[in-house]
Structures are given as C-alpha cells and as structure tokens.
Amino acid sequence: MTLLETPRIHSAHEATAASSAPGGYDGRAIPADVAAWVSDIAELAQPAEIHWCDGSTRERHELLQQLVAAGTIEQLNPELRPYSFVARSHEGDVARLESRTFICSQDEADAGPTNNWREPVAMRAELTAVFRGTMRGRTMYVVPFSMGPIGSPMAKMGVQVTDSPYVVVSMGTMTRMGSAALDAIAAGADWVPAVHSVGAPLAPGEHDVAWPCNDAKYVAHFPETREIWSFGSAYGGNAILAKKAFALRIASVQARDEGWLAEHMLLIKVTAPSGKAYHLAAAFPSACGKTNLAMLTPSIPGWSVETIGDDIAWLRIGADGRLRAINPEAGFFGVAPGTSATTNPTAIDTLWGNTIFTNVATTDDGDVWWEGLTPTPPAHLTDWRGRSWTPGSGTRAAHPNSRFTVSARQCPSIASTWEDPEGVVVDAIVFGGRRASNVPLVVEARDWDHGVFMGATIASEQTAAAEGTVGELRRDPFAMLPFCGYNMGDYFAHWLDFGRRLRRSARVPRVFQVNWFRKGADGSFLWPGFGDNARVLQWMVERLEGTASADESPLGCVPAADGLNLDGLDLDDDRVRELFAVDPAALRVEVDDIERFFATFGERLPAELPRQFELLRARLDD
Numbered sequence: 001m002t003l004l005e006t007p008r009i010h011s012a013h014e015a016t017a018a019s020s021a022p023g024g025y026d027g028r029a030i031p032a033d034v035a036a037w038v039s040d041i042a043e044l045a046q047p048a049e050i051h052w053c054d055g056s057t058r059e060r061h062e063l064l065q066q067l068v069a070a071g072t073i074e075q076l077n078p079e080l081r082p083y084s085f086v087a088r089s090h091e092g093d094v095a096r097l098e099s100r101t102f103i104c105s106q107d108e109a110d111a112g113p114t115n116n117w118r119e120p121v122a123m124r125a126e127l128t129a130v131f132r133g134t135m136r137g138r139t140m141y142v143v144p145f146s147m148g149p150i151g152s153p154m155a156k157m158g159v160q161v162t163d164s165p166y167v168v169v170s171m172g173t174m175t176r177m178g179s180a181a182l183d184a185i186a187a188g189a190d191w192v193p194a195v196h197s198v199g200a201p202l203a204p205g206e207h208d209v210a211w212p213c214n215d216a217k218y219v220a221h222f223p224e225t226r227e228i229w230s231f232g233s234a235y236g237g238n239a240i241l242a243k244k245a246f247a248l249r250i251a252s253v254q255a256r257d258e259g260w261l262a263e264h265m266l267l268i269k270v271t272a273p274s275g276k277a278y279h280l281a282a283a284f285p286s287a288c289g290k291t292n293l294a295m296l297t298p299s300i301p302g303w304s305v306e307t308i309g310d311d312i313a314w315l316r317i318g319a320d321g322r323l324r325a326i327n328p329e330a331g332f333f334g335v336a337p338g339t340s341a342t343t344n345p346t347a348i349d350t351l352w353g354n355t356i357f358t359n360v361a362t363t364d365d366g367d368v369w370w371e372g373l374t375p376t377p378p379a380h381l382t383d384w385r386g387r388s389w390t391p392g393s394g395t396r397a398a399h400p401n402s403r404f405t406v407s408a409r410q411c412p413s414i415a416s417t418w419e420d421p422e423g424v425v426v427d428a429i430v431f432g433g434r435r436a437s438n439v440p441l442v443v444e445a446r447d448w449d450h451g452v453f454m455g456a457t458i459a460s461e462q463t464a465a466a467e468g469t470v471g472e473l474r475r476d477p478f479a480m481l482p483f484c485g486y487n488m489g490d491y492f493a494h495w496l497d498f499g500r501r502l503r504r505s506a507r508v509p510r511v512f513q514v515n516w517f518r519k520g521a522d523g524s525f526l527w528p529g530f531g532d533n534a535r536v537l538q539w540m541v542e543r544l545e546g547t548a549s550a551d552e553s554p555l556g557c558v559p560a561a562d563g564l565n566l567d568g569l570d571l572d573d574d575r576v577r578e579l580f581a582v583d584p585a586a587l588r589v590e591v592d593d594i595e596r597f598f599a600t601f602g603e604r605l606p607a608e609l610p611r612q613f614e615l616l617r618a619r620l621d622d
C-alpha cells in the first residue's frame, strides 16, 4: 500500500519527540511492537499526523482547546462549573450499538448465542476495507493506557489509536493514560491493541463537522488475538475502548483463560457502626442505579458507604486465598438523567468541575441541566441537540442516555483504598435487576452454586442505555449479556469452577440478590430505595457476621420478620409482606422462561444450572 501523505509523528513535547520518532517520544523509548503496530495502522488509515499521547495536563488542555475550536465541545460557565464542557453528539450517535457489536472467534460456538458472531478472516477483510484511508486529513492519536493502577499485579495494559480528540480526553479521564502506561509496556507488560476511527476522513480543505461519525458502525472484538476494532461512532461505550470493549469483553476472555473474573460490577466498602468494614461487589444491568448505589449515602445512623468503583470490577483469588477485586477504571462515565441532590448527592458533589458532559441540556447562564436534576426545569434551556427548549415542549431537554465523564479522584466518597494495587477483599457478591414483580427486595443464596444461578437468571426491564424497547423484560445474566466476550454457557461454567477454587482456598463470599424496584398491586414502588438501601446492606453485613436471622423461602434466605432494620421508615406490614412475597404460580412461569433461555446455550450450559432450576421447582411445589 502506498501512503498518500506521510504521517508526521510528534507529541506534546514536539522538539524531543520529533527528533526521536518513531523510536521514542518525550525522551522515552517506544516499544518496538507498539511502534510497528502503530505504523501498520497508519499505513492503512492514512492519518495526516500521528500524536503520541503522554497523558499530561498540558496535553489535555490543548486537546480541550482544540475541541472547543472545532465546535465538538463548548465550555460551561467557569464560575458555575469550573473547567467543564458540554459535547453535543450527532443525533444518530447517542448510545452503545449492540446490533453492531461483534465477537469474531474462529468458531461461532465460542461467541455463543448471546453475541453477534462474525468469522474473523471475513471480518478482518471487511474492516480493512472500511478502515482504508479512514483517518485522511485527521490526526491519529496513540493512547497508551492501563486498566488498574499502574504496577498492580491485577492491572492490564492497552494501546488505543483513535482519530477523535474527544475520545482521547475521555480515555484520559477513564484510564491511567499516557507515558507511564507506555513505560509499563516497554518494561514488558502485555498490551491489547484497540483501533478506533470515527470513519469521517477529510478531503484537503474540507471543513470538519462538530461531531464526525459514520452511519456504518462496527465494534468488533477478536477474542483469540485480543484485538478491538471500532468504527463509525465516537460515543462512550463504542469508542472509549478501554471500558466495555477491553475491561469487559476482551478481559472476560483473558479472565477465563487465566482463572479470574472480569465483571460488570460496582465495588463498595461498607462500614458498620462497630467500625468493621466489608466490601461488596454488585452486578446490575445498565442504568439500574449502579452509580447511585456505588455512591450511597446511608439513611441509617452509624453506617457509611465508600466508593471503589461504579461499573467494572476485576476479581481474583489472592495469594491469601481470599477473593480480591480492583476497579480497573479511573473515572465515572455515568448516566446524567435522574442524578440529583436527592438521588445521588455524592455524584452531584463529584461533578462540581473538571467534567465533560455529553448530550445534556444547558442553561442560559452556561450550566448543565437534565431531567431529574431539579423537580422543575428552568424556564428556558438549550436542549441536547442545541435547540431552544422550554418546559412543556413535549421533548426531553437532555438525551435519556446523556452522560458525565469525571475523574474518580473527585468523588468525595471515594475510599482511600480505591487504588490499592492488591485490591480489596470481597466479602459478598450482589446481583440485582429492575423487576416490578416476582423478585423480593433481598434474598441470600443458599451457597455459591445457587448464587451462580441467581447471577445467571438476572433480568431487567429495559432502559435507554442501549437500543431496544423500553419496558421490555430482558434476561441479562450477570448483567454481562452485552459484555461477555465468549459463550455465556462457558462463562457460567467458569463461575462454577471459580467457586470450586474458592472453596479449596480460604473463604467463599456470600451471594445475594436484590430488587429495589418491586411494585405493589397499586403500581407504586414498595421500597423507598436510595439511601434506605443501606438497610439491606446492613442485613447483608449482619448475615456475614452471623447475627441476622433469616427465613428459608423457595428462592433462598430472606430476612426474618424483625431481621431488616426498618426503624424510622413509615412502611406498613402489608407492604413489607408484598416486598418479600413469593408467588409460586408466577415463579413457575418464570422458571419455564428461564429454562427456555438456558436451552439457547445447548450443550455449553453446565449441568449445575438445570439442576438449580429443578431444585427451585421442587421448593416451589413444597
């Protein structure tokens, strides 16, 4: 292939970089395999320039200025929201695209029935055609990053190339990005290559648009060669490849092969009035209030919750035989609508400044607004599309999937241990979903395998984080349906095997299932949720300590009559009964549905799972 334009290689520190390129930048050595790969991608994508990102504050500042000049982002009023920006995306580039997310394993069965499979050679050919010349007229940024604290035995490296400076600044917030990560790679760490283009080459002299993207979109993963190729979108999960594509889809495959777990889980530290602390890892499908739980302000005196992570956890059996976890991310990419001083005051405090908002509305004085931020909207806004908006217009001011991108360091509830390279010890695992019926407020699994069954049978009513019909019940095992890079039958087997390994070592974490969203016969939520969820955390902690009593139900252990702390809550006994009611007839229908869902995995489904639903059927018939 011939190059139409020879890429010019430079970094934020151009003088040293240009002279040492491609062998080094900022006076550092570029690992030969990274340099060779970058050169191959440049030959294919034909960028006008190559910029090696060092992750410095100055570099970020220059990129932000450039994004303002390009009209991609707009600076908010610095007196109201210091050093913060709003991005308005293309109207067709607002969410993850599951229909365009591909797992390209050699054998279709290794992708499994929950993924879109593409034959790798064919997909490679298709992507090569799509990427040819895709970065013409643009700068290709090389973004070395670490998932997990650099130097942690649990961290993993990657290098993303992208032609979107918006993606670079997002990666800068969400990962440990820059020279230190490249140094770790130079020192011999494995790295995952991730190629990203917005798919909008610029002809000479062509004026750029504010949010370049392409109608044709791909988020392709090659699990066997550990590669990611993403095209056509600059939006969050499609483009910040360190997050869903790497830290979940590719990492889940690495985890299977290396004997650990890469999970769609928040991580919190819960401290009891006694001062004793416990760590919980909790999996919820997208937009179930995971970030709210990760930043919970308990309503009950003496209890505290601190944040380790809000979206992804990597779990491993430590040298001491205990389950340990890190948050591989460095920031929050949270859903804005519904976030308020009542639902999540900690998030509101986190967002005081240094935040990039995407697809929110803006106020006339240059601040942000979204549905749910205040009980009533301001009299006039500029909506997420950039149009004048007034209340009662019948449209939403902010996009339902609008986001904030902010460093975790800014979170007032961040735990001092959140970057502990050894991870925190996980005492309990929690599975949740958004369920109007059938699922009680909290149930404790009878043992690990029953817990795996709970994880495998998570279902949630659809929200706006992905395409799909809002309100529809979707089975979302382990909240990993869109994020598991291999056959989920094998994934269940891996969880069961992981439990066997935990049993051989020290202590097996307890497993719980929660549902904050159960509705009564009158259609209203039965549980106040939010800060009162700390009452459920209290019961879990007391179960761990062996002090809380429980009753057996067909679904598992539920709090005994006086087991759950309801002090100061105005919740009548009938409502509490409804919250924990087990309806055998309705559950039998659900078990049939689970059986049909499990059947889609065929012979890859481990026998333990059908055994678990037969045990459940037997308990329902008792």
Ligand code: TSX
Pocket: 287, 288, 289, 290, 292, 293, 294, 296, 338, 516, 517, 525, 527, 528, 529, 530, 531, 533
């Ligand atoms: O995040 C939520 N959590 C977890 C909080 C730690 N949400 C918001 C979900 C959308 C992202 C909830 N919504 C929760 C919850 O526990 N519970 C509910 C349902 C609910 C909504 C409003 C009320 C009560 C429950 N309001 C009043 O009762 C006044």
Ligand code: MN
Pocket: 264, 286, 311
């Ligand atoms: Mn998520």
